[in-house]
Amino acid sequence: xxxxxxxxxxxxxxGTRQPEVYGTTTLSDIKRxxxxxxxxxGVDLRFSQTNHEGALVDQIHAAGQTASGIVINAGAxxxxxxxxxxxxxxxxxPVFEVHLSNIHAREPFRHRSYISxxxxxxxxxxxxxxxxxxxxxxxxxxxxxx
Ligand code: DQA
Numbered sequence: 001x002x003x004x005x006x007x008x009x010x011x012x013x014x015g016t017r018q019p020e021v022y023g024t025t026t027l028s029d030i031k032r033x034x035x036x037x038x039x040x041x042g043v044d045l046r047f048s049q050t051n052h053e054g055a056l057v058d059q060i061h062a063a064g065q066t067a068s069g070i071v072i073n074a075g076a077x078x079x080x081x082x083x084x085x086x087x088x089x090x091x092x093x094p095v096f097e098v099h100l101s102n103i104h105a106r107e108p109f110r111h112r113s114y115i116s117x118x119x120x121x122x123x124x125x126x127x128x129x130x131x132x133x134x135x136x137x138x139x140x141x142x143x144x145x146x
Contacts, residue, residue: 001042001043001044001068001139001142002043002044002045002046002066002067002068003038003043003044003045003046003067003068003069003070003071003135003138003139004046004048004059004062004063004067004069004070004071005031005034005045005046005047005048005070005071005072005131005135006048006049006056006059006060006063006070006071006072006073006074007027007047007048007049007050007072007073007075008049008050008051008053008056008072008073008074008075008076008077008078009050009051009052009075009076009077010051010075010076011027011049011073011075012027012049012051014026014027014030014100015027015029021101022100022101023100023127023128025127025128027049029128030128030131031047033128033129033131033132034047034071034131034132034135035047037131037132037135037136038135041135041136041139043068043135043139045135046063046067053077053081053083053084054083056074056077056081056084056087057083057084057087060072060084060087060088060090060091061087061090061091063091063093064090064091064092064093067093068093068094068142069093069094069095069096069138069139069141069142070088070091070093070094070095070096071095071096071098071131071134071135071138072088072095072096072097072098072115073097073098073099073100073131074097074115077114078097078099078103078110078113078114078115079109079110079112079113079114080114081114082114084114084115085114085115085117085118088115088118088119089118094120094138094141094142095115095118095119095120096119096120096121096122096123096134096137096138097113097115097116097119097121097122097123097124098122098123098124098130098131098134099122099123099124099125099130100124100125100126100127100128100130101124101125102124102125103124103125104124105125120138120141121134121137123137
C-alpha cells in the first residue's frame, strides 16, 4: 500500500516561516514523523513538496496510477485552486486534507477550501501531528474497506 503525502507552496519554509502561526517544526521533521508512522502502519510513503500548482496536479495524477490514498496540505492553493479540486476529483482515491493551522479561525479568505468538497476528511489545527492523524485515519479506512 503506497500513500502519497503532498505539500504545497511555502511549506518548505516551515521552521522559520511565521513561527507564531506554524511553530518551529520543519518540513523535514514532519517527513520524519510521517515516515515513522508509515513504518509502524506497514505502508510505503512518498512525501513531496512543491511551490508549483501544475506540479501538484501532476503529482495527483501520478498518485492516481500508483497510490492507495493521498494526504494533502495544499497550502495557499487550498483557497484558490480549481485545478487541484478537479485533479483530486479525477482520481479515484481517498483524500485526506491537512492544515497545520485551524484555517476556520483565521482570515476569512482561508475559510473556503477548494479541496474539502473532494476530500474524504479534513484535519486542521493540530499542528504537525495532524499529518500523523491523517495517515492513521486513511490507512484505517483503507483496511476496513478492502
Ligand atoms: C496552511 C494554511 C493555509 O491557509 C496557508 O496558506 C498555508 C498553510 C496550514 O497548513 O495551516 O500555506 O495550509
